[in-house]
Amino acid sequence: MNIVVVGPGSIGTLWAYKLKQAGHKVSIQSRVDGDTLSLTINDQRPVTLPNNHLRQIADADLILVTLKAWQVSSALNQIRSHIAPEAMILLLHNGMGTAESVSQVFSSNPILLGTTTHGAFQPQKHHSKHVGLGQTLIGAHNHQALQCGFIADVLNHALPECIWQNNIQSALWNKLATNCAINPLTALHNIRNGALSEMQYQETLDQIVLEVSQVMACEGFAVAQQALRQQVDSVIEKTAENYSSMQQDIFYQRPTEIDFISGYLLNCARKHSIETPANQKLYTAIKQIENIGSCS
Numbered sequence: 391m392n393i394v395v396v397g398p399g400s401i402g403t404l405w406a407y408k409l410k411q412a413g414h415k416v417s418i419q420s421r422v423d424g425d426t427l428s429l430t431i432n433d434q435r436p437v438t439l440p441n442n443h444l445r446q447i448a449d450a451d452l453i454l455v456t457l458k459a460w461q462v463s464s465a466l467n468q469i470r471s472h473i474a475p476e477a478m479i480l481l482l483h484n485g486m487g488t489a490e491s492v493s494q495v496f497s498s499n500p501i502l503l504g505t506t507t508h509g510a511f512q513p514q515k516h517h518s519k520h521v522g523l524g525q526t527l528i529g530a531h532n533h534q535a536l537q538c539g540f541i542a543d544v545l546n547h548a549l550p551e552c553i554w555q556n557n558i559q560s561a562l563w564n565k566l567a568t569n570c571a572i573n574p575l576t577a578l579h580n581i582r583n584g585a586l587s588e589m590q591y592q593e594t595l596d597q598i599v600l601e602v603s604q605v606m607a608c609e610g611f612a613v614a615q616q617a618l619r620q621q622v623d624s625v626i627e628k629t630a631e632n633y634s635s636m637q638q639d640i641f642y643q644r645p646t647e648i649d650f651i652s653g654y655l656l657n658c659a660r661k662h663s664i665e666t667p668a669n670q671k672l673y674t675a676i677k678q679i680e681n682i683g684s685c686s
């Protein structure tokens with residue numbers, strides 16, 4: 391397949407490398423100048439891929455967008471006129487809410503959404519360390535994408551395990567719950583994920599999860615609060631040594647995904663008139679830090 395990976399961060403680099411290894415024609419769309427990019431994962435041999443080739447975008451069967459949620463719309467708008475109307479667009483990022491605006495602009499394209507638990511970080515640019523084997527779930531956002539289940543097989547062949555979901559929204563909401571609980575708290579306290587198992591955070595975690603489960607129920611994704619809490623605890627345990635993406639963003643004074651994580655939750659809660667004080671408090675605190683950063 392002709393595949394363009396938009397955003398060669400840690401997860402984008404991992405996918406681009408694995409898809410190239412699996413025999414696909416892969417190119418990169420990035421903010422970096424240069425006709426080619428050399429990517430590598432772990433200690434493997436680098437691969438050199440075309441970078442920012444408009445022809446490759448026009449020929450793409452699949453556009454895999456691995457940018458942060460807040461970057462997605464503007465990046466896709468910049469290459470909008472080059473994307474074929476039948477090209478599949480797969481959005482793979484933390485948080486929710488981008489698909490609505492993307493599907494308005496790309497009204498004829500099949501839009502797919504995904505979430506992954508692969509662990510990767512970038513010790514240096516264009517070099518990803520694949521530190522935790524995970525699972526990628528993908529599914530259709532619009533009716534054009536309902537026939538795209540085969541993409542899960544393509545991705546599964548390149549980087550297992552990838553599973554097609556008939557209801558990807560449910561998987562995304564579950565991931566959102568984990569991100570609402572772990573990301574802002576670890577960022578505010580500047581701690582590793584594992585520190586959240588300490589006594590002092592339990593009441594806040596309970597409250598966050600309760601609020602998310604109430605919103606999920608009203609959105610049609612009812613899940614027991616206890617099950618959601620266990621899921622959060624299990625991620626805290628499995629990723630105990632890691633810093634969350636939001637901790638890293640705050641630490642390095644980069645914009646965070648808060649508007650697409652807690653912010654998305656708060657918008658849905660408002661729609662259903664649900665009180666969400668714990669999530670609101672974390673949202674406000676992260677926004678304050680972001681705003682101080684952008685003024686300094």
Ligand code: PAF
Nearest residue numbers: 484572629632633634635
């Ligand atoms: O954003 C992150 O860091 C990850 O999604 C997660 C699951 C919180 C683990 O660190």
